Amino acid sequence: MRVPQPRMPALGMLPLDTTTGDVRESQAEVAVLPIGSFEQHGPYLPLMTDTVVACAIAREVAARHPVHLLPPVTMSCSQEHADWPGTVSISATTLCAVIRDIAGSLRNSGVENLVLVNGHGGNYVLRNVVQESQGTGTRMALFPGPSDWDVARERAGVLTPSVSDMHAGEVETSILLHDHPELVRPGYETADWTADDRKHLLSLGMRAYTESGVIGRPSRASAEKGRILLASLAESFDEYLSLLAPKSRRAVR
DSSP: OOOOOOOOOOGGGSOSOOOHHHHHHHTOSEEEEEEOOBOOBTTTBOTTHHHHHHHHHHHHHHHHSOOEEOOOBOOOOOGGGTTSTTOBOOOHHHHHHHHHHHHHHHHHTTOOEEEEEEOOTTOTTHHHHHHHTTTTTOEEEEESOHHHHHHHHHHHTOOSOTTTOOBSSHHHHHHHHHHOGGGOOTTGGGOOBOOOOOTTHHHHOGGGTOSSSOBBOGGGOOHHHHHHHHHHHHHHHHHHHHHHOTTOOOOOO
């Protein structure tokens, strides 16, 4: 019997052919690091969903701005999904250490600005990593911020309130439908589930609030919403680039 192989994201999420000469020529002052996760996203979205989302955002940013695009961190703090098949986590301490090591390595090669493009809501510790970067020689930022998402959601016509659109819902499904539609399995159209009162999520985990792994309304998702979400976020990055590298010439395409 042939064992079905899991469907994996296309390798084209990030450029694979970049050479050291390309980086030298670009003279990018800001590096962009996508940070995803490897966790359950219900039966219709892949374990790599957050990584695909983070990479899609980072790629849109790099298409608009002169940044040094890095490959993603694919495992992070997904402990609230620990008892779901397929989920793999690392500790907050490990994630912090990885980012600090990356920042130090970038400094050695002359890049002193690092933007963390976070695709996973459970990576609370990233705010502290950015906060603690003060005085280290690397200036960091966390992107997208809540206001960036608010603007993007409004522009895209996202109908589900952000508090309800927590996991595998309208926004994430829309971005995947636009960026990697082959990764979205049939059935998301009838998978809506809401659980706005998640007061004890950190103590009880996701199992206490959903049987399917979905919290949101994926039925409202569309590829067009995904396209607009990404375009809006890439535009919002203008402010971050101006803050981190004010002398950089924006390459808006």
